[in-house]
Amino acid sequence: MKKNIILAGVGGQGILSIAATIGMAAISGNINIKQSEVHGMSQRGGDVQSHLRLSDKPIASDVIPKGKADIIISVEPMEALRYLPYLSKDGWLITNSKPYNNIADYPEVEELMADIKKIKNHIIIDAEEIAKSIKSRRSSNIVMLGAASPFLDLSMELLEEGLKQIFGRKGEEVVNVNIEALRLGRKFTEENM
Amino acid sequence: MQKLLLLGDEAIAQGALDGGMSGIYAYPGTPSTEITEYVQKNKYAKENNIHSDWSANEKTAMESALGMSYAGKRAMVCMKHVGLNVAADAFMNSAITGVNGGLVITVADDPSMHSSQNEQDSRFYAKFAMIPVLEPSNQQEAYEMAYTAFELSEKFNVPVMIRITTRLAHSRSGVTVNSQKAENKMVLPEDRQQFVLLPSIAKVQYRKLINVQPKLEEASEKSKYNKYIDSENKKLGVIACGLGYNYLLENFEESEIPFPVVKVSQYPIPRKFVEKIITECDEILVLEDGYPVVEDDLRGFMHNKKIKGRLSGAIPRDGELNPNIVAKAVGLADTYGTDSPNSLKGRPPQMCKGCGHIDVYEALNEVVAEIGEGRVFSDIGCYTLGALAPFKAINTCVDMGASITMAKGAADAGLIPAIAMIGDSTFTHSGMTGLLDAVMENTPITVIISDNSTTGMTGGQKSHAENRIFDICKGLGVHPDHLRTVVPLKKNHEEMVAIMKEEFAYNGLSVIVPVRECVQTASQKARAKVATKKL
Numbered sequence: 173m174k175k176n177i178i179l180a181g182v183g184g185q186g187i188l189s190i191a192a193t194i195g196m197a198a199i200s201g202n203i204n205i206k207q208s209e210v211h212g213m214s215q216r217g218g219d220v221q222s223h224l225r226l227s228d229k230p231i232a233s234d235v236i237p238k239g240k241a242d243i244i245i246s247v248e249p250m251e252a253l254r255y256l257p258y259l260s261k262d263g264w265l266i267t268n269s270k271p272y273n274n275i276a277d278y279p280e281v282e283e284l285m286a287d288i289k290k291i292k293n294h295i296i297i298d299a300e301e302i303a304k305s306i307k308s309r310r311s312s313n314i315v316m317l318g319a320a321s322p323f324l325d326l327s328m329e330l331l332e333e334g335l336k337q338i339f340g341r342k343g344e345e346v347v348n349v350n351i352e353a354l355r356l357g358r359k360f361t362e363e364n365m
Numbered sequence: 366m367q368k369l370l371l372l373g374d375e376a377i378a379q380g381a382l383d384g385g386m387s388g389i390y391a392y393p394g395t396p397s398t399e400i401t402e403y404v405q406k407n408k409y410a411k412e413n414n415i416h417s418d419w420s421a422n423e424k425t426a427m428e429s430a431l432g433m434s435y436a437g438k439r440a441m442v443c444m445k446h447v448g449l450n451v452a453a454d455a456f457m458n459s460a461i462t463g464v465n466g467g468l469v470i471t472v473a474d475d476p477s478m479h480s481s482q483n484e485q486d487s488r489f490y491a492k493f494a495m496i497p498v499l500e501p502s503n504q505q506e507a508y509e510m511a512y513t514a515f516e517l518s519e520k521f522n523v524p525v526m527i528r529i530t531t532r533l534a535h536s537r538s539g540v541t542v543n544s545q546k547a548e549n550k551m552v553l554p555e556d557r558q559q560f561v562l563l564p565s566i567a568k569v570q571y572r573k574l575i576n577v578q579p580k581l582e583e584a585s586e587k588s589k590y591n592k593y594i595d596s597e598n599k600k601l602g603v604i605a606c607g608l609g610y611n612y613l614l615e616n617f618e619e620s621e622i623p624f625p626v627v628k629v630s631q632y633p634i635p636r637k638f639v640e641k642i643i644t645e646c647d648e649i650l651v652l653e654d655g656y657p658v659v660e661d662d663l664r665g666f667m668h669n670k671k672i673k674g675r676l677s678g679a680i681p682r683d684g685e686l687n688p689n690i691v692a693k694a695v696g697l698a699d700t701y702g703t704d705s706p707n708s709l710k711g712r713p714p715q716m717c718k719g720c721g722h723i724d725v726y727e728a729l730n731e732v733v734a735e736i737g738e739g740r741v742f743s744d745i746g747c748y749t750l751g752a753l754a755p756f757k758a759i760n761t762c763v764d765m766g767a768s769i770t771m772a773k774g775a776a777d778a779g780l781i782p783a784i785a786m787i788g789d790s791t792f793t794h795s796g797m798t799g800l801l802d803a804v805m806e807n808t809p810i811t812v813i814i815s816d817n818s819t820t821g822m823t824g825g826q827k828s829h830a831e832n833r834i835f836d837i838c839k840g841l842g843v844h845p846d847h848l849r850t851v852v853p854l855k856k857n858h859e860e861m862v863a864i865m866k867e868e869f870a871y872n873g874l875s876v877i878v879p880v881r882e883c884v885q886t887a888s889q890k891a892r893a894k895v896a897t898k899k900l
Binding site (some may be wrong): 182183195199204205206207208210216217218219220223231232233234235237238240241250251252254255256257258260261262268274275276277278279280283284287290339 | 368370403479503505533534535536538539579596608611612614615687688692699700701702704705709710711712713714715716717747750754755
C-alpha cells in the first residue's frame with residue numbers, strides 16, 4: 173500500500189489534527205509514515221500545508237514529488253487549488269466549500285467552484301454544515317477526513333482508533349462526536365461519488 | 366526498543382538526551398526551535414535536571430554550552446543558520462580551545478528561506494572552524510548522530526556540528542531509540558591552560574587542531590554514515606550529501622540505482638570515496654541541500670568540467686533540493702500535475718487579528734505620513750509583517766537588533782528623526798548594546814520597543830524582557846522624561862499619535878514602549894487555565 177496525501181488550509185484552520193489522526197491510524201496499523209508540516213511564518217493567516225506519506229515499505233523523501241499526490245484534502249476551497257501541480261492524473265481533490273476570505277483580492281466563489289469541478293475526481297463538501305448538525309462545529313476537520321477516508325487505504329477501524337488516541341484525554345463524549353463526524357463525512361462521499 | 370514518531374528536530378533532542386547530554390542551550394529560531402522545546406517538555410530531562418532554559422541569544426547560548434563542556438559534562442547548543450552568525454566568535458574559538466565534555470552545535474539551515482533572510486550553509490562554518498559535521502539524510506540517522514556525537518567530540522577533542530535543513534527538521538517519521546547513556550561526572554580539564562587563548566597558548570592549541578585533521582578525515586572514511594555504492598555503469602557518478610541522498614532514493618525506490626553513488630553524511634568529505642568516483646566516472650553530479658560547498662571544492666579554481674551541480678546549472682543555483690529536481694538531474698522523466706488556475710491568489714502571512722503591533726503601526730503611519738516616509742528601521746519578529754500591505758510601515762529588516770543601530774547610523778548621516786521598531790525579545794537578544802550607543806551620543810532617534818511579552822514569531826516562547834524593559838532602559842541611561850509607555854489599543858490611538866509626535870520632535874534619544882500581551886500567548890494561557898480548572 174502506498175498513499176501520498178497533501179493537507180491544505182489556512183494557518184489556524186487545524187489541518188494538523190487531520191494529520192495527527194491519520195498518523196496515529198498508521199502507527200496503530202504498523203504502516204510506515206512520514207509527515208511534514210510548516211512552521212514559522214506561514215502560520216500567521218497564511219497558506220499552510222502538510223505532506224503525509226503512508227507505505228508498507230520504507231519511505232525516502234519527506235516531501236511528495238510533484239505529480240505524485242494521490243489525494244489533496246483541503247479545508248479551504250482556494251487552498252485546494254494551490255497544490256494542483258502535485259496532484260496525479262487520477263488523484264482525488266476533496267475540499268471544504270466554505271471560503272476563508274482574509275485577503276484583499278479573494279476570487280469569486282463561483283470561479284473557484286468552476287475550477288475545482290474541472291478536476292476529474294473531486295468532492296466538494298460543506299463540512300461546517302455537517303459538523304453543525306451534530307452540534308460540534310470544531311469537528312469540521314474530522315468531517316473532511318471522513319469525506320477523504322474512502323481513498324486513503326486505511327480501514328475505518330484504524331481511523332477511529334486514531335481518533336481515540338488523539339482525543340482520548342478529552343473524554344469519551346469528545347471521542348464519540350468525532351467518530352460520528354468521521355462517519356458522516358464518509359457517508360457524504362459515498363453518496364456523492 | 367520502542368518506535369517513536371518524531372520530527373527531525375525531536376529525533377536530535379531524544380538522541381542527545383539518550384546520549385548523556387547534561388544541558389541544552391538555545392535561542393528560538395525556525396527551524397531549530399522544536400529541539401529545545403522537546404527537552405523542556407521531556408519527563409526524563411525534568412527528573413534529571415537537564416538544563417533547557419532559553420538563552421538571551423545564540424552567543425550566550427554557545428558560551429554557556431562551552432562552559433558546561435569545560436566542567437566536563439556533555440552540552441548541546443542549537444540555533445538556526447543565521448543564529449550561527451551571532452554565535453560565531455565563541456563557535457570559531459571553541460574549535461581552538463577544544464572541549465572537555467563533548468560539545469555539539471546543532472544548526473538548522475533553511476534553504477529556500479521559508480522563514481529566514483537568507484539560505485546560508487552552515488557547512489562552510491564547520492569547514493572554516495575545521496570541525497566535523499554530521500548531516501543526516503533521515504530522522505533515524507538524526508537520532509543516531511545526536512546519540513553518538515558527544516563521543517565523537519570527546520574522542521578528537523573538537524566540537525562537532527550536526528547540520529539539518531527545514532524539510533528534515535519539520536517532518537515526522539518513526540524512530541527506533543537506543544538505551545540511555547549516563548551523563549558525565551563533573552571534572553575539570555586536565556590541561557588547565559587549554560581554554561586560555563592568550564596568543565602563546567592559542568598557537569599551541571591551533572597546531573593541535575591542525576594536527577587532528579587527518580584523524581577527522583580517517584573518521585569520515587570509516588564512518589557508518591558515509592557509503593560507497595558501486596555500479597557497472599560509469600557514465601555518471603553521484604555524490605549525494607544529506608537530504609540529497611534521501612531524494613535520490615525517492616527516485617529509484619525499489620530498483621537499484623544505475624550508477625555509482627557516494628553518500629556523504631559525515632564531513633570532512635570522505636576523500637578516498639570521492640577520489641575513486643571522480644576517477645572512475647565520466648561525469649559527476651553533486652547533490653546538496655544548500656550552497657554548492659562540495660561542488661565548489663571538487664570543481665576547484667580550474668573549473669573541473671566534469672563536476673556538475675548548482676554551479677554548472679545541472680540543478681537550480683538557489684533554493685532547496687526536492688525529488689523532482691533530482692529526477693531531472695539524473696535523466697529521469699519529471700512528473701507534474703497541472704498548473705494552478707488564475708483564481709488562485711497569494712495568501713501571505715499576516716499579523717493576527719487584535720495584535721498590538723497593528724495598533725502601533727496605525728499610529729506610526731499617521732505620524733510618518735506627515736514628516737516623510739523612508740525612516741522606519743525595523744527588526745526580526747511578528748512586527749516585520751508590517752512591511753506588507755496594508756501597513757507598508759517599515760523600510761529595513763536586516764538582522765537581530767539592527768533596527769536601533771541602523772536608525773542611529775542614518776541619524777548620524779542626517780536622517781532626523783530616524784525611528785527604530787523592535788520587539789521585546791529581539792531587544793534583549795541584541796538591541797541593548799545598540800541602545801547604549803545611542804545613549805552615549807544622545808542620538809536623535811526614537812526607539813519603539815513593541816512589547817508583547819513573548820518571543821512571538823517562533824511560537825510564543827518565554828521572553829527575557831518580561832517586566833524588565835523599563836529597568837533595562839533606565840539602567841542603560843535613557844532619560845526618564847523620554848521613556849514613554851502606552852497600551853496599544855484602538856481607543857488609545859490619539860494618545861499614541863501624540864506621544865510619537867512629541868518624541869519624534871525631541872532632539873535627542875527617546876524610547877516608547879507600547880505594552881500589550883500577544884493575543885496568541887494570552888489565549889493559550891486562558892485555555893490552559895480552563896483546562897487545569899476542569900481537572
